[in-house]
Amino acid sequence: MYKLNINSIFVSVFGVGYIPFASGTFGSLAGLIIGYLIYLINYNLLFLAIPILFILGIIASDIYQNKTGEQDSKVIVIDEVVGQLIAMLTVLDNFLLLFLSFLIFRFFDIVKPWPASFFDKNMKNGKGVMMDDVIAGIYSLIILIIIEMCI
Template sequence: MSLPRGMSFWHPVCLISTWFGAGMLPGAPGTWGSLAALPVAWFTLQYFGVYGLAAAGIGLFALGCWTSTIYARRTRERDPSSIVVDEVAAQLLVLTTAPLDPAWFIGGFLLFRVADVLKPWPASWADHSLHGGLGVMLDDLFAAVYAWAALHGLVLLLR
């Protein structure tokens, strides 16, 4: 994957949008971005609790709307696959319902990846209808709602 016109890898917009290069790894950038969110979520949940994790996810969503708008404009693509800040923010929000346990984190990761790939409505609507940074970010947020609900249900049922 190439960098946006006139932007180095070290530019803050590039670093945040690609989540420090995770979105430039070969294969499935969204999966890499979601995986890169796991240690951040673990640390944040352990030291700042569920409200800290929610605040991190919401803050990163807002920051991602701004950076992905610039990044997409520079690449002249609607939703460049190298932008993974959307997956990171959404994954953080999904894990707000997960106990601090590797099995629950893996479950949250898998549920989010399934929801992100399937894009049930309104995620599919946001993916096709919205443009700019909000469009890049919002489809993943909608997918995160489905994954969060499924994970929360499992936590209530099995814990």
């Protein structure tokens, strides 16, 4: 078993990824909470946090996979956090839309429409782990922008 260290704490988002069921859902929920806390400090910090967490997520996921031999382990939920942060970018001031961002992101993360499915199936490294969730986050963001325009 891979020992608990700074890398496993990071990829599991402080242990959330070790929850034995629905780790992706709990990872997305952690992203919702983290994103909202960042928003309360300064909304613009999200635009710094997302690329930093994305790059660190690629590196840390590669390290975790190399150490454990597991590909896209359920323990790795930093990808869900980054995807959720993207999904919620425009709806942080509306709790109903914030909750909807969570549901829509989970839908796209589970269904994995192209090109998310390409990354999920063909890139068994940190980039693949992170990219399918980034794409799910972008799809969610687009849907939420359309919803906001219609309200």
